[in-house]
Amino acid sequence: MAGGLLLGGAVAALLTTALPGPSPADAWEDPPPDKIIIKVATVNGSGCPAGTAAVAVSEDNTAFTVTYSDYLAQAGGDSDPTAFRKNCQLSLVVHVPGGFTYAIASADYRGFAALQAGASGTQRASYYFQGSSSTVFKNHAFAGPHNDNWQATDTTDWPQLVYAPCGVQRNFNINTELRVTAGTQNPSKVSFMTMDSTDGDISTVYHLAWKECPET
Numbered sequence: 001m002a003g004g005l006l007l008g009g010a011v012a013a014l015l016t017t018a019l020p021g022p023s024p025a026d027a028w029e030d031p032p033p034d035k036i037i038i039k040v041a042t043v044n045g046s047g048c049p050a051g052t053a054a055v056a057v058s059e060d061n062t063a064f065t066v067t068y069s070d071y072l073a074q075a076g077g078d079s080d081p082t083a084f085r086k087n088c089q090l091s092l093v094v095h096v097p098g099g100f101t102y103a104i105a106s107a108d109y110r111g112f113a114a115l116q117a118g119a120s121g122t123q124r125a126s127y128y129f130q131g132s133s134s135t136v137f138k139n140h141a142f143a144g145p146h147n148d149n150w151q152a153t154d155t156t157d158w159p160q161l162v163y164a165p166c167g168v169q170r171n172f173n174i175n176t177e178l179r180v181t182a183g184t185q186n187p188s189k190v191s192f193m194t195m196d197s198t199d200g201d202i203s204t205v206y207h208l209a210w211k212e213c214p215e216t
Contacts, residue, residue, distance in 0.1 A: 034097035036061050036208075041093050041171055047071040047086035047178065047195070055092065066090060066174070066204045074192035076116065076182030087177040091130075094164070094172050103161040104172075105209040107154045111178075111195040115144030118185030121193035123152050123178055129164055130171040144183065144191060166213035176204075 036057055043053050052070040057063075068088070075084040096102055104127055113121050121142040140152035164170055180193050195204065 034061075036064075036097070036102075037095040038064050039093045039095075041091040043088070043090055045086070045088035046082075047073075047176070048088035048090075053088065053090065055090075061208070061210075063205050063207045066206070068195050068204070071111075071178065072192055072194040073121070073178040073180045074190055075180045076119065076187050077190035079182075079190055084181065085177065085179045087175070089176075090174045092172045092174070093169070096164075099213050101163045101166050101211050101213050103163045103209045103211070105161065105207045107207075108205045109140075109152045109154075109176075109195065110204070111150055111193065113142055113146050113148070113150050113193040115142060115146040115180070115191045115193070116183065116186040116189045117145045118183030119144035119181060119191035120183065121146075121150075121178070121180045121191070123150075123193070123195075124176065125154060126175045127154075128173050129162075130173065142193070150193075161209055163209075163211055174206075 038055050038057055040053070040055055043050070047070070048068055049070055052068060054067045056065050056067070058065070071086060071088065073084055073086040094102070107125065107127070109123055109125070111123075115121055121144075123140045123142075124137055126137045138154040142150055164172070176195075178193050178195065180191050182189075182191055
């Protein structure tokens with residue numbers, strides 16, 4: 001029987017071989033009682049140098065948080081020409097309790113942006129399981145003038161949830177990106193966008209949907 005806990009919609013996650021999604025008549029069930037275990041297999045990118053990204057799982061097994069401490073893109077002024085784009089690719093090994101599988105139901109991103117008039121910023125993300133042949137990107141655009149926190153949520157309709165295959169270990173990959181353009185109005189002034197909260201870390205939360213695997 002299909003089920004799970006769906007929080008805040010569904011993130012686009014692609015898988016070459018997908019399990020059938022739940023029908024409208026199916027009820028969402030509680031997450032499995034045992035803890036999931038998430039380990040970072042690899043971290044690559046200019047937005048997440050070694051030692052600056054960490055993963056934590058919520059106590060109720062319905063979400064995990066990726067924390068960054070050095071994820072900032074900037075343009076204009078005397079900024080390094082390569083600093084306008086920062087990215088991070090996380091490859092996660094996700095161990096789930098026996099008899100269950102999971103999908104990413106939503107993703108919440110937060111940060112801070114200081115964009116001059118005419119400048120712009122973009123937050124971009126994609127999600128896919130190891131072995132997927134295609135990837136869908138989600139984009140969120142921000143326009144200057146802007147000097148405040150920002151938040152973005154990736155969602156899609158619940159029937160489009162794609163679950164990890166039962167009985168097979170597939171790493172889950174998250175690609176994120178920040179881009180900033182200085183524009184033509186104030187190119188001599190620095191504009192920046194960061195995944196950064198008031199305490200210096202960004203908490204990016206991914207909510208999980210659960211489903212029981214069919215008996216073999």
